[in-house]
Amino acid sequence: MKISEAARHLAQRHGLSSDWLNDAVEGLLPSGTGAPKEVLSVRGLSVLVPDPKTLFAMKVRASRADRDLEDIRLLYKLAGFPSAREALDYVGSVFHESQLDARSKFALLEMLEIEDEAGEEIE
Numbered sequence: 001m002k003i004s005e006a007a008r009h010l011a012q013r014h015g016l017s018s019d020w021l022n023d024a025v026e027g028l029l030p031s032g033t034g035a036p037k038e039v040l041s042v043r044g045l046s047v048l049v050p051d052p053k054t055l056f057a058m059k060v061r062a063s064r065a066d067r068d069l070e071d072i073r074l075l076y077k078l079a080g081f082p083s084a085r086e087a088l089d090y091v092g093s094v095f096h097e098s099q100l101d102a103r104s105k106f107a108l109l110e111m112l113e114i115e116d117e118a119g120e121e122i123e
Helices: 003-014 024-028 052-062 069-079 084-094 102-111
Strands: 037-042 045-049
Touching: 052 069, 052 084, 052 102, 069 084, 084 102
Parallel strands: none
Antiparallel strands: 037 045
């Protein structure tokens, strides 16, 4: 069975989107964030996952309102950012400002509700 066929079968069985398995993300990994962690290796298939902070930055960069906000919220918590300001600073350190459009910045600010846990407003 081909990987694409297996992915379609798993998607149907588990109610996943037909494009849940995607290898195109490799070209979007920012440099300097460390090596992705191997989470699965079976018969010629390796699944590598970046750390939660890197995934957070990548999701913010993509900012597809219809599908990324829930992931951004979860990854923010998993990454352990102490404040919304630090999350914004991290995204800015991983991606150059020119790589982040207004939609990305707005989505992050909206998701973080313009305030961090201490109630400080983000500029």
